[in-house]
Amino acid sequence: MLRKGVNLTVPMPSFSMVVDRPQLPNQDERISPIAATPSRTVKTPQSVTTKSPVVSPSSAVSRTRVSEQPRLSTRPSFKSELTIVSILLKEPLRLLLVRFCTVEEFRNVCDVNHHWRNLFTAAFILKRFMEQPSVMQSPGSRTLFWRLSTRVLSVQHQACRVLDINSASEAYKKLLAIVYTPNGLTPSGLDEIQRDVTRTFPANPKFAETGGSGQQQLSRILQAIAVYHKDIHYCQGMNFIVGALLYVVPEELAFWIMMSLIDNYDMKQMFLPGVPGLKFRIYHLDRLVAKHLPKLHAHFRRVRITPDFFASQWFMTLFSYYLPVETLHRIWDLFFVNGWKFLYRVAVGSLQLMEADLLPLDLEDMSEYLRRNKRKHHTEVQQLIEAAMQLKITRRELAQLDEDFKVAQLKEKLTLEGSQNDAVVLAAKQELGKVDGPFRDDIKQFKAKIEQVEKELASAQVTYQQRSWECQYAKTIRDELLETKDVLSSALQSFVQLTPARRISENVDSALNQPEVVLFTPPNAISLDKARADLIVFQKKIGDINDKLLKAKDEYNIKAEREQEARAILEEAMEKKQKVSEQLSLFLVHMEERRSEALRNVCNDFEKRGNI
Numbered sequence: 001m002l003r004k005g006v007n008l009t010v011p012m013p014s015f016s017m018v019v020d021r022p023q024l025p026n027q028d029e030r031i032s033p034i035a036a037t038p039s040r041t042v043k044t045p046q047s048v049t050t051k052s053p054v055v056s057p058s059s060a061v062s063r064t065r066v067s068e069q070p071r072l073s074t075r076p077s078f079k080s081e082l083t084i085v086s087i088l089l090k091e092p093l094r095l096l097l098v099r100f101c102t103v104e105e106f107r108n109v110c111d112v113n114h115h116w117r118n119l120f121t122a123a124f125i126l127k128r129f130m131e132q133p134s135v136m137q138s139p140g141s142r143t144l145f146w147r148l149s150t151r152v153l154s155v156q157h158q159a160c161r162v163l164d165i166n167s168a169s170e171a172y173k174k175l176l177a178i179v180y181t182p183n184g185l186t187p188s189g190l191d192e193i194q195r196d197v198t199r200t201f202p203a204n205p206k207f208a209e210t211g212g213s214g215q216q217q218l219s220r221i222l223q224a225i226a227v228y229h230k231d232i233h234y235c236q237g238m239n240f241i242v243g244a245l246l247y248v249v250p251e252e253l254a255f256w257i258m259m260s261l262i263d264n265y266d267m268k269q270m271f272l273p274g275v276p277g278l279k280f281r282i283y284h285l286d287r288l289v290a291k292h293l294p295k296l297h298a299h300f301r302r303v304r305i306t307p308d309f310f311a312s313q314w315f316m317t318l319f320s321y322y323l324p325v326e327t328l329h330r331i332w333d334l335f336f337v338n339g340w341k342f343l344y345r346v347a348v349g350s351l352q353l354m355e356a357d358l359l360p361l362d363l364e365d366m367s368e369y370l371r372r373n374k375r376k377h378h379t380e381v382q383q384l385i386e387a388a389m390q391l392k393i394t395r396r397e398l399a400q401l402d403e404d405f406k407v408a409q410l411k412e413k414l415t416l417e418g419s420q421n422d423a424v425v426l427a428a429k430q431e432l433g434k435v436d437g438p439f440r441d442d443i444k445q446f447k448a449k450i451e452q453v454e455k456e457l458a459s460a461q462v463t464y465q466q467r468s469w470e471c472q473y474a475k476t477i478r479d480e481l482l483e484t485k486d487v488l489s490s491a492l493q494s495f496v497q498l499t500p501a502r503r504i505s506e507n508v509d510s511a512l513n514q515p516e517v518v519l520f521t522p523p524n525a526i527s528l529d530k531a532r533a534d535l536i537v538f539q540k541k542i543g544d545i546n547d548k549l550l551k552a553k554d555e556y557n558i559k560a561e562r563e564q565e566a567r568a569i570l571e572e573a574m575e576k577k578q579k580v581s582e583q584l585s586l587f588l589v590h591m592e593e594r595r596s597e598a599l600r601n602v603c604n605d606f607e608k609r610g611n612i
Contacts, residue, residue, distance in 0.1 A: 130333045142248045142329065149336040150260040152253070159228065159259065172252050175224040185226055185233075193222045193234050200239045204325070207243060217251045218243055224255055229262065235271035237316035244320040244328055261318075265339065270316060281315045281340075282308045283405045284398065285347055292348050292391060296355045303363040310370040314347055327381040334385075341393055349387035353380070406603040407596050427605075431598040439591050446584050453580050457573040464566040471559035478552040485545045492538045 130145050156168035165171045178184045185193075197219045201207045206214040221242050226234045241261065245254040261267045269277025285307045290297040300306070313321050318335070320328050334342050351358075358366055413425050414432075 130337050133330065142333070143250075143253065145333070146249060146257060146336060147253060150257050151264055152256045152260050155256055155260045155263055158263070162228075168256065169252060172224060172255055175227045176220055178227050179223045185223060189226060189233060190223070193219060193226065193239075196234075196236060196239045197222070200243045201325075206247065214243075214246065217246055217254075221246075221251065221255045221258065225258060225262070228259070229268070229271075232262070232268060232271045235275070235316075237313075237321075238271060240317040240320040244325055244332075247325055248329060267318075275316070278308070278312060278315060280402075280405055282306075282311055283408065284344060284401050285311050287401055287404070288344055288348050288393065289351060293351060293355060296351060296358060299359055303361075303366060305363060305366060309367070311347060315343070318343070319346065323381075330381070330385070341395060341398060342388065344393055344398075345388035345391045346384065348391055348393075349384055352387050352391075353383060403600055403603075404596075407599045410599045410603060428599055428602045431602055432595055435591075435594045435598050439587075442587065446580075446587065449580055450577075450584065453573070453577045457570075457577055460566070460570040460573040464563070464570045467559065467563045467566040471556070471563040474552065474556040474559040478549070478556045481545060481549040481552050485542065485549060488538065488542050488545060492535075492542065495535065495538065 130149065156171070159171050160166060160168060163171050163174055165174060179190075197207075197215050198210065200215075200218060207218065209215070218239065222234055222238060225238065226232070238258070242254060242258050245257055249257065262271070266277060269275075269280065271277075286297075289300075289307065318328075319331055323331060331342075331346060354369075357369065361369060410425075410428055414428060
């Protein structure tokens with residue numbers, strides 16, 4: 001609140017707003033409104049003066065307070081102007097920059113000062129530029145955008161503080177100077193780096209010459225990284241990443257981008273001894289393949305192949321060993337602005353394109369296919385990028401997979417004998433004991449119920465099998481009698497139709513006992529009395545068969561009913577077991593969720609303490 005008698009000048013910020021009509025860009029050149037000549041300038045008033053009554057001289061205290069009141073400067077600061085510009089014009093300027101500016105103009109805007117650089121190098125601005133293949137193919141564009149998107153400046157500041165040097169260039173030179181000092185690399189370390197340098201892209205002219213400039217640059221960068229990161233030293237895979245960087249950027253910038261990948265893109269965990277980050281990435285990929293490519297994931301399980309067989313090279317080299325260099329640069333454009341989420345998309349998209357070829361293969365053929373098959377053609381790379389961009393992989397999903405991986409690692413530790421005295425394991429056991437306590441009685445009840453159901457099911461199965469056999473036996477007897485009746489009926493019909501000169505012989509009785517009745521021409525001198533006697537025998541046998549057949553049908557019907565009853569009891573027992581199994585499954589899922597939640601809390605607690 002202003003006191004009476006205070007003369008105060010309130011300054012208004014002064015800035016000029018240039019309003020241009022942007023021209024449409026030609027096919028070969030885009031015109032920037034920033035570089036155009038201003039056509040109209042709007043200026044605001046400089047200050048507004050507020051008059052107040054004169055202060056009475058009778059009060060010395062009032063005069064003292066008025067004289068001590070600080071006077072505000074009439075000159076607005078650049079920071080206040082930038083704040084107003086960023087509030088009023090941030091979005092329009094950014095959109096104009098993306099649509100009309102060339103790469104050179106973008107570079108000039110970012111080089112004004114750090115305020116403008118921060119204003120126009122927001123993530124979504126860089127992402128819009130780098131997602132356009134035509135922009136990234138222009139000369140010098142990748143050098144600029146890779147430097148900005150990988151946040152090289154923050155890494156340089158950190159290294160300068162550690163090395164107590166003001167210049168990033170001097171920091172790189174100092175690291176190279178330490179290589180051959182007692183605080184530098186050992187002879188074995190230098191030999192390891194040099195051995196892998198000669199194996200890096202040997203077919204490419206840039207690195208083909210032994211001791212050439214390409215190999216020397218690669219060797220110096222790897223040595224400087226090994227000196228700075230003592231805990232990492234050197235790890236295979238770094239050579240291919242640095243080699244691919246040297247195709248685009250100069251030596252010193254390639255070093256700083258590699259440093260940024262280690263610090264800002266979590267590659268340090270990939271290069272530490274034991275490569276702990278690799279198992280983390282493989283777990284992510286396995287779960288993503290199971291979600292997006294369930295058939296291929298099931299086929300991997302059948303042939304007993306795990307994603308680390310083919311994905312280790314992908315992640316350890318950021319696809320620089322798998323993809324051609326020209327293709328790799330386009331993948332890295334999107335990786336630098338999207339992070340690991342995009343590399344997961346590329347991995348799953350690559351498997352999606354190969355799924356039809358992989359499903360029919362066995363372990364040996366699949367291993368050979370994955371080892372030799374590379375995306376060599378530009379058309380395939382375009383398909384790969386399109387397939388990757390169509391996959392929906394969110395950061396929230398990856399964060400959930402992070403927690404699941406920590407829980408899985410802790411569960412694995414609980415089964416290892418050597419880690420039983422670990423603080424995290426002891427805390428996990430204590431929490432699991434609290435979770436498992438209330439469930440013990442429920443587990444006992446489920447066990448007793450399952451045992452009872454299994455006994456009932458076993459008894460029902462035995463009963464059903466016995467009654468099914470009895471029913472089948474009765475059916476066989478019935479069918480045999482039906483067949484015999486059909487044979488006798490056919491023989492009787494033939495006997496009646498024959499003339500006295502062609503009657504059945506005296507051996508007809510024996511013929512009737514055969515499975516098939518054989519009719520033949522008997523001698524002509526058979527009397528009519530004999531034919532009548534044979535007819536009586538036929539009728540008697542058919543009558544006996546009918547009596548047996550009625551009894552067999554009744555027996556079969558009884559056995560069939562008993563079989564149906566046994567089947568109903570068996571189905572009821574099976575349904576009961578299924579319900580109990582579903583209840584047990586839901587119970588175990590709930591219990592496992594509670595256990596996983598307890599282990600997740602243990603991991604988060606120790607992570608906050610810095611012990612994980």
